[in-house]
Amino acid sequence: MxxxxxxxxxxxxxxxxxxxxxxxxxxxxxxxxxxxxxxxxxxxxxxxxxxxxxxxxxxxxxxxxxxxxxxxxxxxxxxxxxxxxxxxxxxxxxxxxxxxxxxxxxxxxxxxxxxxxxxxxxxxxxxxxxxxxxxxxxxxxxxxxxxxxxxxxxxxxxxxxxxxxxxxxxxxxxxxxxxxxxxxxxxxxxxxxxxxxxxxxxxxxxxxxxxxxxxxxxxxxxKSKIGGDQVSLVVPNIDDLPKAADLVARATAADAQVEPDTRRISAPVRDRIAALTDVLRVLEDAGIDVADIGLRQPTLDEVFLNLTGHKAAS
Missing domain, CATH: 3.40.50.300 (P-loop containing nucleotide triphosphate hydrolases)
Incomplete structure (x- = not known):
């Protein structure tokens, strides 16, 4: 071409x-x-x-x-x-x-x-x-x-x-x-x-x-430049957020990102299914409820912010 x-x-x-x-x-x-x-x-x-x-x-x-x-x-x-x-x-x-x-x-x-x-x-x-x-x-x-x-x-x-x-x-x-x-x-x-x-x-x-x-x-x-797949979850109780974030970081061996306003925790993973299973297990063992959990790729918004230091204008 x-x-x-x-x-x-x-x-x-x-x-x-x-x-x-x-x-x-x-x-x-x-x-x-x-x-x-x-x-x-x-x-x-x-x-x-x-x-x-x-x-x-x-x-x-x-x-x-x-x-x-x-x-x-x-x-x-x-x-x-x-x-x-x-x-x-x-x-x-x-x-x-x-x-x-x-x-x-x-x-x-x-x-x-x-x-x-x-x-x-x-x-x-x-x-x-x-x-x-x-x-x-x-x-x-x-x-x-x-x-x-x-x-x-x-x-x-x-x-x-x-x-x-x-x-x-x-x-x-x-x-x-x-x-x-x-x-x-x-x-x-x-x-x-x-x-x-x-x-x-x-x-x-x-x-x-x-x-x-x-x-x-x-x-x-x-998207792959900022970490590929991520495990992302929401905890219903904001008081559980710090402990849940620490457990997610240990289970994934990666830095966990926390969004307090939405009570969402995200962390990059390598083995998608194994990481998801490990995170669910450690949270369950700790008695922490999960409102939503899943695997996702970074968005272009996250790529944009990572590369430029700015959020995209809307």
Whole structure:
């Protein structure tokens, strides 16, 4: 597989602040890369630089095989860009919006109408094609906005927090649309503050902080970096919490993490079933009740906090 997006040592400085400080990233064709990071980490700056909207100070980058600086026009012809705010006109119908965008991309009137019809069908909006966009739900509006960014069937699609502000149902609609695009061969670079979104969609995750990538890999690879499987339990009596935590630490031979507000105790384990059995036995022998117990993997939220020292913004 070849790289659809390649960044090497990109730097961008604003006064004394380094927005990008040696940013490097490789995204393979036909995959989804989730770019995660705290506010101000450089995610949007990286996207603007890779999409030719911002000139960076040092380093190099290629998108769809073309140099972002020297061959900017070629790059623009092969990418789609979708920002945090929908760019469609609320007064026009969905059909009219897509035809208008087609004409702005210099398609003929016939070609623009044909492409509008294809995209409305692809995104499940054919029945709403004749309605003004102001009557659309948030998810429908976002899908129309995605459709508009795909007029020229781009090889690479850049999405900057595409589901911000959407309810869970509308987010699922957008997720399904993105899965369809990737199945058809589109490469997606996605910035998001929703870690469950990255977990659901991304083949690869890159965590950016202070303008550079500090960790990358599949969701499971990143989770394994902070301990793999964990035993997690809740005790109903808060007075039992300190003793239970000590017993869990001994049974697992690991540091036990305690969340007093939820009365939850967690500890990393190697042998899943043996550890679970040992923990239950020592708690039962000590007469400590357990309200809930199970095995789980670390979440991306825990990975994010471990790597950056920040909780993800919501």
């Amino acid at each position: 070849t790289a659809a997006v390649l960044a090497e040592g990109m730097r961008k400085r604003y006064g004394r602040m380094n927005a990008l400080d040696g940013f490097s990233l490789t995204v393979l064709e036909g995959t989804v890369c989730g770019l995660l990071g705290p506010n101000g980490a450089g995610k949007t700056t990286a996207v603007r630089a890779l999409t030719t909207l911002l000139r960076f100070d040092a380093g190099r980058a290629e998108v769809a095989g073309f140099d972002v600086v020297r061959q900017a026009a070629e790059v623009r012809y092969r990418i789609g860009v979708n920002g945090q705010e929908a760019a469609v006109d609320e007064i026009l119908t969905g059909w009219d919006n897509l035809v208008m965008f087609g004409r702005l991309y210099r398609l003929t009137a016939k070609a623009a109408r044909r492409r509008a019809g294809e995209l409305l069908d692809q995104f499940g909006l054919t029945d709403a094609a004749g309605k003004p966009v102001k009557q659309y739900s948030g998810g429908m509006r976002r899908r129309l906005d995605l459709a508009a960014s795909l007029i020229l069937a781009p090889r690479v699609l850049f999405l900057d927090e595409p589901t911000t502000g959407l309810d869970p149902g509308n987010r699922n609609e957008v997720w399904q649309a993105l899965r369809t695009l990737v199945a058809d061969g589109t490469t997606v670079l996605l910035t998001t503050q929703y870690l469950d979104e990255a977990d659901q969609l991304a083949d690869q995750i890159a965590v950016i902080d202070s303008g550079r990538v500090i960790a990358e890999g599949t969701p499971d690879e990143l």
